[in-house]
Amino acid sequence: MFYREAGHFKDNYRADMATFPIREDRIGIITLLLIALVAIPLVHLAGIPPFAGDYFFNAILIPFLILAMAAIGLNLLAGYCGQISLGAGAFMGVGAYAAYNIAIRIPEMPLVLTFLLAGAVSALAGLAFGFPSLRIKGLYLAVATLAAQFFLDWAFLRMAWITNYSPSGSVSAPPLVFAGWHADTPVERYLVVLVFTIVVAWGASNLVRGNLGRQWMAIRDMDIAAEIIGIRPIQSKLTAFAISSFVLGLAGALWAFANLRSWEPYAFSIDRSFQLLFIVIIGGLGSIIGCFLGAAFILLLPLIVDAVPRWLSIPVPAGAGSNITLVVFGALILLTLIFEPHGLARIWGIAKHKLRRWPFPY
Amino acid sequence: MSIRITKLSVLLLSAALCLPAAAEAQENGQFIPVVSYRTGPYAPNGIPWADGIVDYLELVNQRDGGINGVKILYEECETGYATDRGVECYERLKNKGPTGAAFINPLSTGITFALTEKTLVDKIPLITAGFGRSESRDGSVFPWNFPLIGTYWTAADVAIQHIAKELGGTDKLNGRKIVLLYHDSPFGKEPMPVLEVLAKKHGFQLTMIPVTSPGVEQKSQWLQIRQLRPDYVVMWGWGVMNPTAIQEAANVNFPRDKMIGFWFAGAEPDVVPAGAQAVGYKALMLQHGAGRARVHDDLDKYVYGKGLGKAKPADTGGVLFNRGMVGVMLGIEGIRTAMAKYGNKPMTGEQVRWGIEHLALDEKRIKELGFEGMISPVKISCADHEGTRTSRIQQWDGKSWNIISDWYTADEAMLAPLLKEAAARYAKEKGITPRDCSKES
Numbered sequence: 196m197f198y199r200e201a202g203h204f205k206d207n208y209r210a211d212m213a214t215f216p217i218r219e220d221r222i223g224i225i226t227l228l229l230i231a232l233v234a235i236p237l238v239h240l241a242g243i244p245p246f247a248g249d250y251f252f253n254a255i256l257i258p259f260l261i262l263a264m265a266a267i268g269l270n271l272l273a274g275y276c277g278q279i280s281l282g283a284g285a286f287m288g289v290g291a292y293a294a295y296n297i298a299i300r301i302p303e304m305p306l307v308l309t310f311l312l313a314g315a316v317s318a319l320a321g322l323a324f325g326f327p328s329l330r331i332k333g334l335y336l337a338v339a340t341l342a343a344q345f346f347l348d349w350a351f352l353r354m355a356w357i358t359n360y361s362p363s364g365s366v367s368a369p370p371l372v373f374a375g376w377h378a379d380t381p382v383e384r385y386l387v388v389l390v391f392t393i394v395v396a397w398g399a400s401n402l403v404r405g406n407l408g409r410q411w412m413a414i415r416d417m418d419i420a421a422e423i424i425g426i427r428p429i430q431s432k433l434t435a436f437a438i439s440s441f442v443l444g445l446a447g448a449l450w451a452f453a454n455l456r457s458w459e460p461y462a463f464s465i466d467r468s469f470q471l472l473f474i475v476i477i478g479g480l481g482s483i484i485g486c487f488l489g490a491a492f493i494l495l496l497p498l499i500v501d502a503v504p505r506w507l508s509i510p511v512p513a514g515a516g517s518n519i520t521l522v523v524f525g526a527l528i529l530l531t532l533i534f535e536p537h538g539l540a541r542i543w544g545i546a547k548h549k550l551r552r553w554p555f556p557y
Numbered sequence: 558m559s560i561r562i563t564k565l566s567v568l569l570l571s572a573a574l575c576l577p578a579a580a581e582a583q584e585n586g587q588f589i590p591v592v593s594y595r596t597g598p599y600a601p602n603g604i605p606w607a608d609g610i611v612d613y614l615e616l617v618n619q620r621d622g623g624i625n626g627v628k629i630l631y632e633e634c635e636t637g638y639a640t641d642r643g644v645e646c647y648e649r650l651k652n653k654g655p656t657g658a659a660f661i662n663p664l665s666t667g668i669t670f671a672l673t674e675k676t677l678v679d680k681i682p683l684i685t686a687g688f689g690r691s692e693s694r695d696g697s698v699f700p701w702n703f704p705l706i707g708t709y710w711t712a713a714d715v716a717i718q719h720i721a722k723e724l725g726g727t728d729k730l731n732g733r734k735i736v737l738l739y740h741d742s743p744f745g746k747e748p749m750p751v752l753e754v755l756a757k758k759h760g761f762q763l764t765m766i767p768v769t770s771p772g773v774e775q776k777s778q779w780l781q782i783r784q785l786r787p788d789y790v791v792m793w794g795w796g797v798m799n800p801t802a803i804q805e806a807a808n809v810n811f812p813r814d815k816m817i818g819f820w821f822a823g824a825e826p827d828v829v830p831a832g833a834q835a836v837g838y839k840a841l842m843l844q845h846g847a848g849r850a851r852v853h854d855d856l857d858k859y860v861y862g863k864g865l866g867k868a869k870p871a872d873t874g875g876v877l878f879n880r881g882m883v884g885v886m887l888g889i890e891g892i893r894t895a896m897a898k899y900g901n902k903p904m905t906g907e908q909v910r911w912g913i914e915h916l917a918l919d920e921k922r923i924k925e926l927g928f929e930g931m932i933s934p935v936k937i938s939c940a941d942h943e944g945t946r947t948s949r950i951q952q953w954d955g956k957s958w959n960i961i962s963d964w965y966t967a968d969e970a971m972l973a974p975l976l977k978e979a980a981a982r983y984a985k986e987k988g989i990t991p992r993d994c995s996k997e998s
Contacts, residue, residue, distance in 0.1 A: 250649055253648045253675075362747070362979065363746045363747050364742070455641075457670050458640075459743045461742060462641075462667075466639075497642075498645065517594075518595075520635070
């Protein structure tokens with residue numbers, strides 16, 4: 196009723212190939228972007244809760260956006276190209292430490308360029324660890340990427356120059372300055388992260404619809420068939436590793452510079468890799484919107500489960516409360532995967548489908 | 558029917574919306590956040606520590622009616638020892654209460670590092686009693702950091718002093734082999750610069766062996782130690798790493814009385830799981846050890862007597878429980894010092910910072926507080942955010958910790974230049990102009 200394609204006629208290829216071919220989707224996404232880019236900062240300035248203080252930005256929006264971006268990076272590799280990776284956290288770390296090193300060794304470098312270079316360094320690391328994927332598949336590849344995780348963890352702790360010879364191995368990021376503009380307040384940092392996330396999400400959604408994305412999906416669905424129809428596995432697998440690591444590296448640099456500000460190597464440990472993999476699986480393999488839904492689920496659910504008794508003024512002892520959070524969180528993950536193994540993106544897809552056929556959905 | 562349902566749902570919805578608002582209706586008082594962990598890999602250590610903090614806050618409320626009559630409001634937030642959860646807790650709690658958080662006191666080096674930058678902007682003192690960045694002792698560069706009553710560098714120096722004493726003098730250190738077995742993280746790496754300097758100075762051979770977090774797998778490390786046959790093993794561990802190391806030491810027959818844990822490797826959860834194998838194991842004390850003082854009697858009377866206690870009454874004398882109490886006591890005394898200047902009302906973070914920086918506890922005051930014998934006198938100043946550089950050694954006899962040494966004082970002549978250099982490096986990296994401490998009042 197509100198959401199119907201009937202009456203939309205496309206008279207050129209351009210319109211047919213648009214990122215959002217349905218007008219309602221376009222309006223929706225523009226509204227969403229306006230809310231994120233304009234309304235949220237304005238509401239913050241007006242001082243209306245929950246956007247009034249720093250909490251919403253520092254603890255929820257910034258980590259959410261960066262995790263969603265990192266999940267897009269991993270999804271390109273795992274969801275679209277079918278190469279399961281357990282090294283996503285480490286590639287984020289490569290980006291973070293590369294950005295840190297570039298920023299302190301060449302302070303004149305514009306920060307955007309620093310972040311892009313950090314992504315490039317991470318892409319190179321991804322390429323290096325992507326080579327085994329040419330020979331091994333599936334779980335064996337997952338183990339090989341696990342090796343990447345452990346090697347890079349080791350490197351962050353052991354190679355002193357990576358942390359600029361900091362005695363304890365922890366480093367802190369230089370200020371976030373873009374062409375003289377100091378992004379100091381949480382809202383400013385939120386806007387920086389938002390712009391990067393929008394660009395990455397837009398780029399990724401176009402990438403996966405194009406030549407490269409189709410090659411990846413062909414490899415994912417059946418690599419021998421893909422090879423027979425003329426897709427070069429070396430090229431497409433390695434590009435998947437490189438581009439995925441680039442996005443992960445960029446997300447890592449932002450995680451370090453805009454979110455943590457000072458960090459130790461454990462910020463990019465195997466736990467981070469698992470977290471990203473969970474985001475991608477729960478959100479939906481092979482879906483860009485799924486990355487956002489998954490990141491919101493993983494990040495917000497523990498906070499909400501934790502907050503509900505507080506809102507209802509039910510006194511729960513701190514120890515019991517945190518254990519309940521773990522139990523409920525685990526149960527919800529299990530239920531989600533049992534009832535919708537294709538992830539939240541699939542639920543989103545079904546909802547959309549029903550809306551389009553409303554009032555007679557089937 | 559449908560109208561009734563609509564009405565009902567509107568009612569319920571409005572009730573649901575009102576509840577959080579009602580719950581957040583603010584009482585007047587001093588808000589103190591408790592960022593703790595009762596779950597996750599480090600929970601056995603985190604639980605008694607958190608109990609100590611919460612019980613002491615409750616004690617001050619029940620016994621004295623608050624700090625100089627200002628009631629303490631507190632809220633506990635669970636981190637699971639994860640840095641990002643810790644940051645979330647901090648962001649959630651920092652503006653609570655009428656004046657915001659008085660200070661923040663996380664028991665995690667990772668969270669400390671992440672908050673060092675944030676507390677500076679939010680103007681909230683960061684108390685890290687016995688841990689954190691060692692160079693943050695320099696208050697001219699780190700105005701908001703307070704590594705009270707002991708830094709890792711102090712601990713490293715005291716550990717070597719004790720080894721020298723057991724061997725019969727510092728000259729006996731020459732040619733000896735000492736192993737540093739450390740948790741492979743910034744916290745475990747902290748003591749290295751000092752141990753390296755000491756190794757050069759006294760001529761002992763220092764071997765540093767990392768243990769990957771959380772430290773349940775140490776076979777190869779102890780094989781290496783067995784081959785090396787060191788005279789002493791200094792252990793910088795936390796959580797499950799410590800009992801594992803003691804068990805592995807027993808497996809390779811390394812004498813436990815030649816192992817010296819630092820003060821976060823010297824509590825009951827570190828030795829009890831290792832059973833009889835832990836007998837003889839030694840550890841540094843962060844001022845206090847296990848055992849009861851007058852404050853514990855007050856706890857029994859005012860907190861546990863009213864059924865408000867968090868721990869089992871028998872556990873209130875434990876090392877980590879005491880550590881939680883001592884850390885938060887120092888913060889509260891800092892608030893009290895600030896109140897002497899600014900009046901008896903809830904203090905802001907900035908006022909509390911001034912208070913902690915001017916905190917002075919002499920023997921008499923410590924006795925009044927009921928902490929007699931648990932800490933030595935503390936005097937904080939702009940140049941010295943540590944306050945005291947003393948420590949003792951304790952030994953586990955299978956049932957309890959026994960103090961086996963006198964007070965040691967860290968060698969300031971050796972530490973001061975190192976600290977100055979490290980703080981200057983940080984200041985340069987971050988573009989901080991250090992305060993002039995001679996001009997601070």
